Amino acid sequence: MNAKATAPSAPERTGAAGADRKAPKADLSRDQILSAAAKLFRDQGYSGTTLRQIAAAAQMKAGSIYYHFSSKDQILDEVLDAGIARNFAAVREAVAACPAEATAEERILAAIAAHMRTLLSSSEFTAVDIRIFGQLPPEIRLRHQSKRSEYARYWDGLFRAAIESGEFRKDIKIAPLRQFVLGALNWTVEWFDPDTQSIDELIDRCTKLIMSGVKSA
Amino acid sequence: MNAKATAPSAPERTGAAGADRKAPKADLSRDQILSAAAKLFRDQGYSGTTLRQIAAAAQMKAGSIYYHFSSKDQILDEVLDAGIARNFAAVREAVAACPAEATAEERILAAIAAHMRTLLSSSEFTAVDIRIFGQLPPEIRLRHQSKRSEYARYWDGLFRAAIESGEFRKDIKIAPLRQFVLGALNWTVEWFDPDTQSIDELIDRCTKLIMSGVKSA
Amino acid sequence: MNAKATAPSAPERTGAAGADRKAPKADLSRDQILSAAAKLFRDQGYSGTTLRQIAAAAQMKAGSIYYHFSSKDQILDEVLDAGIARNFAAVREAVAACPAEATAEERILAAIAAHMRTLLSSSEFTAVDIRIFGQLPPEIRLRHQSKRSEYARYWDGLFRAAIESGEFRKDIKIAPLRQFVLGALNWTVEWFDPDTQSIDELIDRCTKLIMSGVKSA
Amino acid sequence: MNAKATAPSAPERTGAAGADRKAPKADLSRDQILSAAAKLFRDQGYSGTTLRQIAAAAQMKAGSIYYHFSSKDQILDEVLDAGIARNFAAVREAVAACPAEATAEERILAAIAAHMRTLLSSSEFTAVDIRIFGQLPPEIRLRHQSKRSEYARYWDGLFRAAIESGEFRKDIKIAPLRQFVLGALNWTVEWFDPDTQSIDELIDRCTKLIMSGVKSA
DNA sequence: GATGAATGAGGCTTCATTCAT
DNA sequence: CATGAATGAAGCCTCATTCAT
Structure with missing residues (x-):
């Protein structure tokens, strides 16, 4: 929730005593920037988004961003990190919340629901990854590969x-299955419209299709 | 001046005898540009791709592109057009090739196979649409909405x-179904690797999942 | 963002004490740009003048101009505006300064003197209009037509x-007269050389020719 | 009339015997180009005019121009040459046509009429000089200075x-007088409209103003 | 913490020019 | 004679970035 959790390069300021007394203005600005950037990256891609656009959406001037981040690249890094992190956390929590005796299928249902809910509601961050990752310069992609793989392996489990x-079914190979399922789910961000559709209903429909396919019994 | 303005790079014209003698050089260059642009757009997005990159990939200098196209925008337009058109044509042909007595399911299987095969093999053009459409400026998106809708409606049928x-099953609503299925298929371009995987096998796996889901009987 | 959008480079602000502390640097740059542009447009025409030339003359780099103006076109607009405005203001003031009982001829003499003096001394701005207006793209010309007509009508009066x-003489038609007189005056910018000629003497000669022609009594 | 008269660098083709038998296609194209260029230069300035525009107006493609001229510069040179030459010729002829006993004033009236008529009717060429000369790059200007001076000296005479x-009047200095008079005449190209005004009447008005000024007797 | 102003690299595009056909 | 196709230099403009205030 606090974007700084995953931000390694924040200007040193942690010092101080226990309770975070001032909730300093800087953190607020940082979060505004990240949130604005996430939305814009998601909708226009990375190259298609301007630092000035980000600044405007975060209610400041372009130059000011450099007090909080050292480059556009770094913003992207943190946005991507936040995206996977949230998604992963949500899914892991949902699975952990299953009763000890839950079946594998029940856990998967929980995971699917959590993945979709995070993706489609608190979307700025989570949707960015999905949408723009494939078009990022290879070096940036590399930096985030490990976290994505971790998430993939979790699903594989x-x-x-x-x-x-x-x-x-025993004849299903895991990797393609995971790609297929996550692909189908991820794609929903391209068309789901929260104004006219219900997330819960969508989740329901998707799980049913994944589990039993389209054919009538 | 530009006779081909609306003709998105006819691929049929290369081989054969020497009857057609009209400006073959220009057409060749045009096609090279479109093909290069398609690949680059697909991999880097529209804004992330430079005219110089396109030119280099098409073996010419940036300025020369303007002999064939009037703007980067126009290249994108034609690339997008070509993408949907090929996909649509392939699917329609495949369905039309089904015997008259074919079941609806058989037709869908043919459509899925055609969609995937086009997408994953002759991909430059077909994959662009899928990958970058969501991040295009609204005005460009609008220009292509109608053709995309047409394709969607065809699947709905x-x-x-x-x-x-x-x-x-009767309880499936068509629109979400179509989105789900095409989404799952489209997503394969994000991860399918022709060097290590077989398209036919992939098609097979995907159709099985779509038809019967993951659960064992 | 740009508070001065419509204010064509107020010349009154340079001297004086230090009371006005609002963004004086930007205004200075703006004025430098306008002044440099005016000189260059006058000497080389609009198309013949490069943004880089303007920037160099204003002691900055081409890109920096865009902090102050949104396009080359906008610079031209303001230069043209400033040109007519100054000329018009100078003439109107000179006429207004005439004593109430001044004859029509005396007023015209004052107007001629003011027009020429503005044109030939503070020339950058005033001379641009005269020199390049005829070769401007029609749309730009249109934008300034009204102010020019206003000035013309003033002389007609x-x-x-x-x-x-x-x-x-009663047999003189006003419109051609105004064109003739202003034409003769305007043309002086094409050849007057302040280093070897005296403005006052030139004004004197011109008024005499206009009033009485060349013939000896 | 034949632009080639003044064209020093025309591809050698003069050879042959007396009567110019073929009036070759090339000459026609050359003239079309020059005429088109003159019109465009006059209306848009030199830098504002494109070789492609000239080519289009001369009903050919840009590349073809290089068969007739070696550069845009050369076209300009010939256009400028043709302009002064025609004007000069017309004026000289008109003066020469005066009866031997004509007064100096009569000769001047003839010269003025000839200058204006050439300027305003067969204008493409003659008007170019007047309009764009001041904004030409100094080196080009230099190349034509001598011919212009010659014309000036003729008027001075x-x-x-x-x-x-x-x-x-004896108190008139010749150089400024010539500048003033020619200036007033030249300026008419900026506003004279052959559709609504009569050249003869305009000439009449102008000479009267020049001779006797505006004041009533 | 934030901004105003500037910069340089690079983006898209235009244009005079060349040259094989 | 003319054109189709290409080129490279340059033009206008945008953008990430910097830095003094």
Whole structure:
């Protein structure tokens, strides 16, 4: 929630005593910038977004951004980090919240719901990754590959369990399955419209399709 | 002046005998530019791609592009057009090639295969749309909305037939279904690697998942 | 953002004490740019003048100009505005300074002197109009037509008075007269050389020619 | 009339015998180019005019111009040459046509009429000089200075005669007089509209103003 | 903390010019 | 003679970035 949690290069200011007394103005600005940047990156891509646009959306002037970040690149880094981190955290929490005796399928249902809910509601950050990652310069992509892989492996674990338990078909290969499922889910950000559709209903429809396909019994 | 203004780079004209003698050099250059642009747009986005990059990939200098196109925008337009057009054509042909007595499901299977094959093999053009459309400036997006809708409606027709015939579950709503299915298919361009994977196998896996889901019988 | 958008480089602000502390640096740069542009436009025409030339003459780099103006066009607009405005103001003041009982001819003499003096001394701005107006793209020309017409009508008024009072010949038609007189005066910018000629003497000669022609009594 | 008369660098082709048998296509194109260029230069300035515009107006493609001329500069040179040459010729002829016993004033009237008529009717060429000369790069200006001076000196001769004969006032200095008179005449190209005004009437008005000024007797 | 002003690199585009056909 | 196609230099403009205030 606090973007600084994942920001490694914030100007030193942690010092001080326990309770964060001042909730300093800087943190607020930082968050505004990140949030503005996330929205703009998501809608216009990285190259298509201007520092001036970000600044304007964050209610400041372009030069001021450099007090908080050292480059446009760094903003992107933090936005991407925040994106995966939130998604991952939400999914992990949802799975952890399942009762100990939950089946693999139930855990996957929880994971799907959490993934979609994060993606489609608090979207700025989570949607950026999905939308623009493929078009980023390779070096930037590399910097975030490990976290993405971690997330992928987490899902692989969920699916493996379901296959080994016999809940899912044995002839399914895990990697393509994960790509297929996450792909279908991720794609919803391209068309889901919160004003006319219900997230819960969408989640419901998607899980049903994933689980049982389209064919009538 | 520009006879080809609306003709998005006809690919059929290379081989064959020597009958057509009209400005073959220009057409070749045009096609090279479009193809180069498509690849670059796909990989780096529209704003992330430089005219100089396009020119270099098409083996000419930036200024020369303007002999064939009047702006970067126009190149994008034609690339997008070509993308949908090819996809649409491939799918329509595949469906048309089905025997008259084919079931709705069989037609859908053919459509899926065609969509994926076009997307993943002759990809430059077809993949661009899918990848960058969401981040294009609204005015450009608008210009192509109608063709995309047409394609969507075509799929809706296929799905409707399957539902009405009872082959697909009756509780599925068509629009979300189409989004879900095409989303899952489209997403494969983000991760499919022709060097290590087989398209046919991928198609097979995907259709199975779509049709029957993940659960074991 | 740009408070001065419509204020064509107020010349009154340089001297004086230090009371006005608002963004004096920007205004200075703006004025430098306008002045440099005016000189260059006058000597090389609009198309013949480069933004880099303007920037160099204003002691900055080309890109910096865009902090003050949004386009080369806008610079031209302000230069043209300033030109007519100064000329008009000078002439109007000179006429207004005439004693109430001054004859129409005396007023015209004052107007001629003011027009020429402004044109030939503070020339950058005033001379631009005269020199390049005829070769400007029609749309730009249109934007300034109204102010020029206003100035023309003002002169027409002066001439009409002299004709009606019987001081000038009755057979003279006002519009061609104004064109002829202003033309003769304006043309002096094409050849007057302040280093070898005296403005006052030139004014004297011109008025005499206009009033009485070349023929000896 | 044949622009080639003044064209020093025309591709050699003069050879041959007496009568110019073929009136070759090339000459026609050359003239079309020059005429088109003159019009465009006059209306848009030198830098403001594109070779492609000239080519289009001359009904050919830009590249073709280089068969007839070696550069845009050369076209300008010939256009300028043609301008002064025609004007000079017309004026000289008109003066020469005066009866031997004509007064200096009569000669000047003839010269004025000829100058104006050439300027305002066959204008493309003659008007270019007047309009754009002041904004040309110094090197180009230099190349034409001598011919312009020659023309100026010719007028000076006419005026000197009138002053020495006592027809014109003795207190008039020749150079400024010539500038003033030609200036007033030249300026008419900026506003004369052949559709609504009569050249003869304009000439009449102008000569009257020049001769006797504006004041009533 | 933030801004105004500037910069330089680079983006898209235009244009005179060349040259094979 | 003329054109189609290309080029490189340069033009206008944008943008990330800097830095004094």
